[in-house]
Amino acid sequence: MKAAVFNQYGSPKVLQLQEVEKPTPKDNEVLVKIHATAVNDYDWSMIRGKPFLYRLMFGLLRPRKNIPGMELSGVVVSTGKKMTSFKAGDAVYGDISEHGFGSFAEYICIDEKALTLKPNNMSFEEAASIPHAAALALQGLVDIGQIQNGLKILINGAGGGVGTLGLQLAKLYCAEVTGVDSGDKLEMMKSIGFDYTIDYQTEDFTKSGQRYDLILDTKTNRSTFSYLRSLKPNGKYVTVGGKLPHLLHALFFRRVIHLFSRKRVHIIGLKTNKDLNYINELFESEKIKPIIDGPYPLSEAAIAVQRFGKGVHRGKVVISI
Ligand SMILES: NC(=O)c1ccc[n+]([C@@H]2O[C@H](COP(=O)([O-])OP(=O)(O)OC[C@H]3O[C@@H](n4cnc5c(N)ncnc54)[C@H](OP(=O)(O)O)[C@@H]3O)[C@@H](O)[C@H]2O)c1
Numbered sequence: 480m481k482a483a484v485f486n487q488y489g490s491p492k493v494l495q496l497q498e499v500e501k502p503t504p505k506d507n508e509v510l511v512k513i514h515a516t517a518v519n520d521y522d523w524s525m526i527r528g529k530p531f532l533y534r535l536m537f538g539l540l541r542p543r544k545n546i547p548g549m550e551l552s553g554v555v556v557s558t559g560k561k562m563t564s565f566k567a568g569d570a571v572y573g574d575i576s577e578h579g580f581g582s583f584a585e586y587i588c589i590d591e592k593a594l595t596l597k598p599n600n601m602s603f604e605e606a607a608s609i610p611h612a613a614a615l616a617l618q619g620l621v622d623i624g625q626i627q628n629g630l631k632i633l634i635n636g637a638g639g640g641v642g643t644l645g646l647q648l649a650k651l652y653c654a655e656v657t658g659v660d661s662g663d664k665l666e667m668m669k670s671i672g673f674d675y676t677i678d679y680q681t682e683d684f685t686k687s688g689q690r691y692d693l694i695l696d697t698k699t700n701r702s703t704f705s706y707l708r709s710l711k712p713n714g715k716y717v718t719v720g721g722k723l724p725h726l727l728h729a730l731f732f733r734r735v736i737h738l739f740s741r742k743r744v745h746i747i748g749l750k751t752n753k754d755l756n757y758i759n760e761l762f763e764s765e766k767i768k769p770i771i772d773g774p775y776p777l778s779e780a781a782i783a784v785q786r787f788g789k790g791v792h793r794g795k796v797v798i799s800i
Contacts, residue, residue, distance in 0.1 A: 480499060480500075480501040480584060480585040480586050481496055481497070481499075481584070481585050482496075482497060482546045482581075482583060483496055483497075483546065483547070483548075483583035483780035483781075483798075484496075484497045484545050485526050485542060485545055485547070486541065487541060488526070488527055488529075488534075488541070488542060489528075491526060491780075491781040491782075491785045491788065492781055493526065493781075494526060494547070494780050494781040494784060496778050496780070499584070502586060502587065502588040503588065504557060504558065504562075504588045505588065506559040506560045506561045506562075507561050507590060507591075508558075508562070508588040508590060508591075509556075509557070509558045509562050509590075509594065510555070510556040510557045510558070510586060510587075511551065511553040511554065511555055511556065511571065511586065511587050511588075511594070512553050512554050512585065513551050513552070513553040513584060513585060513587055514552055514553045514554065514603035515551070515552045515553075515603040515604045515608075515774060515797055515799050515800060516548045516552075516582040516583055516798050516800065517608050517611070517640075517796060517797050517798070518783050518784050518792075518795075518796040519550065519611055519787075520720070521547075521549050521576065521580070522548060522580075522787070523784060525537055525542070525547050525580070526784060527788075544581070546581040546583055547582075547583050547784075548575075548580055548582030548583035548584070548798075549574060549575055549576040549611070550573070550582060550607050550610055550611050551572065551575060551587065551607055552570070552571070552572035552597055552603040552606035552607040553570070553571065553572075553587075553603065553800075554568065554569065554570050554571070555567055555568065555569045555571055555594075556586070558591075562591050564591045564594075565594065570596070570597040570599075570603075570606075571595065572594070572595060572601075572603075572606035572607060572609065572610060572755075573589075573593040573594040573610050573752050573755070574593065574610035574614065574751045574752050575587070575593040576611075577593065577751050578590045578592070578593045583777065583780050583798065592752075593751070593752065595610075595752060595756065596759075597759075598759050600763060601759075601762055601763075604771055604797045604799060605768070607798075608640065608769040608771055608794070608797050609644075609755075609769055610751070610752055610755060611640065611749075611751075612641045612769075612795060613755070613758045613769075614749060614750065614751060614752065614753055614754070614755070615697075615719050615747060616645035616695070617648060617754055617757075617758070618747055618749065618750060619641070619695045619717045619747050620632075620645055620648050620649055620693070620695060620717075621648070623717050623747060624693045624695065624715055624717045624745075626648075626649065626654065626693060627652065628653050628654075629652070629653050629654065629655075630649075630652065630655075630692040631655045631657075631690075631691050631692050631693075632649050632654045632655065632656045632657070632692065632694070632695065633657045633659065633689075633691045633694045633695075633709065634646065634649075634658050634659065634694075634695045634696075634697070635659045635679075635684070635694065635695070635696040635697065635698055635699075636660060636696065636698035637658030637659055637660050637664075637668060637673065637676075637697075638658070638660035638661070638667065638668055639660075639697060639792065639794065640769075640794060640795040641695075641697045641719055642660070642668075642695075642697060643668075643671060643769070643770040643793075643794045643795075644767060645695055646668075646672055647671075647766070647767040647768070648761075648767065650672055651766060655674050656672075656673055657673065657674065657675040657684070658673040658675070658676050659679050659684050660676070660678075660679065661679065661680055661790070662680060663791075667770070667793045671770065684709060685705045685706060685708050685709050687709075689709065690710060690714070691709055691710060691714060692710075692713070692714050694709060694714070694716045694717065695717050696716065696717070696718045696721060697719045697720060697721070698720075699718040699726055699729065700722050700725060701725060702725060702728055703716070703725070703729045703733070703736065703744055704732075706744075707740070710742050712740070712742070713741050714742050714743075715744075715745065716729075716743070716744045717745045718746050718747065719747050729744050769794060770793060770794025770795065771795055772792040772793050772794050772795060772796045772797065773796055773797045773799070774797040774798060774799035775796070775797070775798050776798070776799060777799070777800045783796050783797075783798050784796075
């Protein structure tokens with residue numbers, strides 16, 4: 480089978496289309512013919528071997544796991560003896576990061592727990608773009624942020640996968656939503672329904688004097704205290720991810736902050752694939768639609784990863800296989 484393989488750490492150019500052995504499912508796995516996959520932070524970091532922490536997981540000098548990819552959609556080809564949830568021919572999708580990587584390939588063997596049935600009206604490209612970003616957005620806004628009707632919300636880093644789905648989820652609660660990202664993404668953001676947009680390159684939203692009930696941050700790049708300025712008295716700040724020192728700062732000060740104010744600071748620990756059936760319902764009733772950058776063919780996986788790394792993508796970068 481064909482796969483996008485990297486045998487050394489480096490720029491996305493190290494990713495080459497190669498012929499590799501097609502896997503065979505163990506008793507607890509299903510074999511999936513992959514139709515589409517998506518690019519995530521993990522892939523960008525794994526291919527470059529940066530931050531260094533990734534090398535502790537994937538190989539110190541050379542990558543031990545050399546096919547990236549942690550989201551997929553495709554069709555079940557065969558199932559291991561102990562697998563009961565799916566049968567050959569089922570169209571499925573999911574976030575496989577808890578069970579291994581390797582979705583930049585034509586086939587994969589994976590634990591059935593990583594998979595959910597794909598609705599008929601969802602394309603394979605849409606399905607591959609959904610599981611990771613939708614789960615982060617849903618857990619950030621609903622489970623942790625406890626969004627209610629009519630709140631004033633800000634999404635920082637709003638033009639990517641989490642932000643564009645997060646907006647659509649927030650609109651189900653009639654929220655007023657401000658999106659912050661680089662200037663060239665603001666047109667797209669307005670077109671999908673952000674009420675207000677802010678170019679972070681020309682304006683610091685934490686100094687605008689505006690206060691929000693809930694901030695969802697995909698790019699935590701300031702000290703926690705500067706975000707507090709932008710929260711209403713009972714406001715919540717929920718970070719999805721960002722720069723490690725700032726995340727540690729949030730972790731360290733969150734209890735103290737709540738002790739001295741009524742504001743709350745939360746860091747999401749992603750529960751992969753949680754509530755995808757609910758996301759399926761929203762998709763089937765046309766309440767959400769992912770924004771896709773691409774799709775790119777597998778032979779252009781390096782270009783797709785480079786777009787993600789440069790931050791020029793809009794929504795989710797998808798690769799068709
Ligand atoms: N908590 C968990 O368990 C968990 C698990 C997995 C992943 N994550 C995290 O989840 C996040 C995924 O978000 P995503 O997929 O939506 O990312 P994404 O597609 O890369 O979107 C992030 C957006 O932020 C913009 N941006 C960059 N710097 C910014 C700044 N200083 N201020 C405002 N916006 C900025 C980027 O555009 P420009 O570059 O053009 O500015 C991009 O449009 C990542 O941080 C990842 O590490 C968390």
